[in-house]
Every structure is written in structure tokens, then in C-alpha cells.
Amino acid sequence: MQERLRRPDWSFWKEAETATLLEAIALSLDIDPFTVERNHQTVLIRVPDQRIAVFEPAPDDFYRRYQLAVRSVGETLQPTNSVEIRQYRDESRVRLNEFVAWAITKGWSTIPEELRQLSSAQRRNAYRGELAAYTRRFKPELLAKLSDDQLACRFADHVEALRTEGKSVLKLPQLRHVANQVAKLRATDWAAQ
Numbered sequence: 001m002q003e004r005l006r007r008p009d010w011s012f013w014k015e016a017e018t019a020t021l022l023e024a025i026a027l028s029l030d031i032d033p034f035t036v037e038r039n040h041q042t043v044l045i046r047v048p049d050q051r052i053a054v055f056e057p058a059p060d061d062f063y064r065r066y067q068l069a070v071r072s073v074g075e076t077l078q079p080t081n082s083v084e085i086r087q088y089r090d091e092s093r094v095r096l097n098e099f100v101a102w103a104i105t106k107g108w109s110t111i112p113e114e115l116r117q118l119s120s121a122q123r124r125n126a127y128r129g130e131l132a133a134y135t136r137r138f139k140p141e142l143l144a145k146l147s148d149d150q151l152a153c154r155f156a157d158h159v160e161a162l163r164t165e166g167k168s169v170l171k172l173p174q175l176r177h178v179a180n181q182v183a184k185l186r187a188t189d190w191a192a193q
Helices: 021-028 060-072 082-088 096-105 113-137 148-164 175-192
Strands: 018-020 036-039 042-046 055-057 093-095
Touching: 018 021, 018 096, 021 036, 021 060, 021 093, 021 096, 060 096, 093 096, 096 113, 113 148, 113 175, 148 175
Parallel strands: none
Antiparallel strands: 018 093, 036 042, 042 055
């Protein structure tokens, strides 16, 4: 059945930072999320190239992955829309890079390479944003006295502490890359002043 299902438009998903759990699960199985529909407790997938809408039940892997993800939301898989979930019973949305990191820890070996690649690109951008926030949040006057390498080490320690507490899935590149980003941040901050 998997051969009949339409593959995702990876050029679209490369630009998306978040997805619903159903979309993320579909992507993890190389299924176009726009063909997935939820009908009560059943998930159906539209078969392409049919004159009338033809739906098939989702593969068994889909249900298993979806149930694991639902049970992990708020624990080891953090939603981006916690307020909407509580107030409106909205479906959980997750960052794709965090979802892929979580899925890898579950041992899912069939994650498409396109999803892994876009996840690593998003993870790099997430780390840069987190580094910028860190330099502004934690006593900037104290951090300004540190060298780029010292600040990179402190940031790495901060991220590792968050990972240990289960509050982050951010993975950092080598410290010299982090120190280079520190230097770039400082250069742009000084240029802005």
C-alpha cells in the first residue's frame, strides 16, 4: 500500500518550522501530510490519481507512532501551542527538529533522509537563536567580559543542563563553531549600537 501513497512536497516542508502530530508522523513515514485525514479514531490517507476520493486506512506503523507521540506530548515532546491545547482542545503542534530528535531516541529507523536534513538545518538555526537569547538574558554586562571561547563554553554548559532536565533537545556543533557564532553575534550587536 505504501507505494500508492503520495510523497511529501519536501520543498514546502523545508520552510515549515512546526507541524501537527499527524503531519509529523506522516512525514516520518514519507507520506504527504495533506493526504491524511482524521475521522474520529481512524486515520485515513487519500490515494492519489483517483477520479473520486479513495481513502485507505493508515499503515499500522502510523497508528503506533501516533499513539507514542500523543503520550509523549508535554513530557519528552514539547508542544508549541500549549495554550490552544488547553483552551480549545487544539491538536498539538511540534517543532519538526525536536520531533525528529525525539523520534530518533525512539529508535525509528525509517525516517526519510529529507526530514533528517531539514531537521538538522532547523536545529542549527534554533541553536543560533537560543545563543542570541542567552547572551541577552543572562547578565549581558558579565558575559561581555568573557572571551568568545569562554562564552561558548558557558552556553554549552547551559544547553547541557537543559537537556539533562528534559527541557531541550538542542544539539550543539563543536565549540569552535559556537565561538564563531558568538563572535558574529557580538559583531552585529556592536554594529547596531
